[in-house]
Amino acid sequence: MSGLEPLDLARVQFAFTVSFHIIFPAITIGLASFLAVLEGLWLKTGKELYRDLYHFWLKIFAVNFGMGVVSGLVMSYQFGTNWSVFSEFAGSVTGPLLAYEVLTAFFLEAGFLGVMLFGWNRVGPGLHFFATLMVAIGTLISTFWILASNSWMHTPQGHEIVDGRIIPVDWLAVIFNPSFPYRLLHMATAAFLATAFFVGASAAWHLLRGNDNPAIRKMLSMAMWMALLVAPVQMLIGDFHGLNTLKYQPAKIAAIEGHWDNSSGGPTPLILFGMPDMQSEQTRYTVEIPYLGSLILRHSLSEPIPALKDFPPEDRPYSPLVFWSFRLMVGLGLVMIACGVWSALLRRKGALYSSRPFLHVLQWMGPSGVLAILAGWFTTEVGRQPWVVYGVMRTSEAVSKHGVAQMSLTLVLFVLIYFVVFGIGLVYMLHLVRKGPVLSEGREVSIGGPGHLRTPARPLSAADENIRAEQKDQLSERN
Template identity: 55%
Template structure:
């Protein structure tokens, strides 16, 4: 429990909270753009009812994402000063581009999107919603570019121990960036898809707002049956890219310690207890050759084992091994649910199937769990490097940082997050439990109404009266 280890825990703790909310809002922003576009095209009130409901969820999630993101920036100076000193010339501009292109774009149109629905023409409001959705995607582009460069660095020179940009095109579009970006965007969309499907299934089971809930569930199924198989394909390509540039990470994902006899390929290990110190697995359950087929697309292909690198260059195997299986397992479960749901919709019994509705309800948080699991695989799997192959994590921590200082800040973060995000998540739960309200008055398309919207209200006056509150 030294300062380095606690700093890694603190960074992982903070980023675990932060990644959930931006990922959710990436999908929600595009979902809102779709809903408002359908309303503009058809003028059917149901589309606006759904928009007015989900924009409230978006507002709270976006706010919590901004708050958690601000905390992230402080750690680069307090805990990782040497990383900022040596790699700041590359990472700093990429993060600045995110602020200049994405954050300013979102900030410029977010207020109109949230509060101006009754103040501007409908077409103008829809344009603002589109700009916010675009801003979330641009933000993802720059963040993923910075992270990907740390995994597959190129386009730089090292001068006096400092990473100096030499080719920005190579830095931005580094070898893993396109795969990582596609994987992340699809993960965000699928996460939102299963939240929407789970909320709609919950209301269908309760019998509340059945028409709106049925519309949401069908849309979730339609999107999921496209996005989830596409994510499997993108994940496969991302895995091949990782094997090329970070083979040790792939070996940790598979707990592959030693090469087997020639021609036998690599087995797919379904379960094992990795023993890092002994460089072996206990209680291993494996399928011969299937690992080769998945990893190399051949039956006898091999990958470099963990023992091909010194022990000090190996990542912690157990968390990478288990997190990868959680991610893949949930992905296969989501694929099964959307496939069966699409068939049930085609046959006409989707909305009557208690089993499928319960499956959607149970899988509501599956996207978040899979997202975090994939993030742990990515970040823990690159250890002990912070800039892969060039700078170790132990070389990035701030000098003269004491264990007591980091322990105090970590405890403070945990306490504050428990209150702030606990309250925020509870508020989101209330919004989702209430559900979309039918037949709310649509905004005047000419902007004739003079009062701003109230996107943050979780309960109207009738709800307060029913609870007996003043």
């Protein structure tokens, strides 16, 4: 590819694959917990509504989980193919952390996933609920280890460099590095929000088309309660994360703010919009709020924040991308908070399910959580540059020695294969969403256990769930 070096192509390839991958784990984390809540409510209340919603979202979860596993395997291989120098240098830290993720989370999820997907009519309701809980917990444990590994690359602790390789000397310091708690909470909460708006948009889509039933209403209600309660908490977590980043990665903060010069010595304004220019070392066409940058990041009206000119040019992140990706993330977060508040006002008026302007907005907000996650990861990872292990190893030192032709060919193949394979998966998942939940409407449906119909559930099928019940009725008539 003209004008790009192997390093550039390796970075583009990794960014492409990880961006595709993160969509699926984010929804998997949220849906797994959502399914656990639905099944728990069904067991507690006995209302068929929750069971119907469980079966509906279980099929979507299964498709999403499968695509997440497949896309995640590619990420692991890329450490060896495109970033072999990094793997040799830091593999003694990242390797065990990823292995712990497999041993504690992936095995847990895989072990109970079969019961969760196919055991509804084969095991009792208590055991099935336990399996759902284990899968939900497994997704959170997986998040724990992945974020521990990635956070260590941002704020490395607990290691020594011996003979040109990193050697861990304190695993607690490695795992619970300074940025890890904030990044773990930020990512987990983002996954719940992304799922809430995915579920809420699905309900809004059906209501706008006249498919108004108790299951659809319950989906919307639960999603909007999540948005109302969690979106403000996410903004608070983000504030703490920003303060942590200011302490350990000040160049990233300067790039996010588009702030270049502290020679005046005064407080730093908040630049709402502008065009950072790396060549001229300034941000053009700025729209600013005086003092607010210092107030947010320093909690002071006089103390300035770091400026990009405080760092050598070779140590500065690429501000234009970081500047705008951060604003996209924050902007979407503010809209999520507004949607949560709007839903609360409509709920008080009894118009939550009938306000077409609100439903139209919510429908378009369906991908907002995923977009915010992608923007946040771009801010985090591009803002870490030019380091792959911050302050320890540069990205340019970590790449494998491949040629431009090799990297170009594999990048093109990745793009083509991903859009075909995962494009089909996404289309099918959206097809399941359009089908909507099927209400049992008082029909007796097996809840599993000895003596019950032992036909396994089919999570990847879009067929009507009532088929199983009709088959049971036919068997009873023959007998």
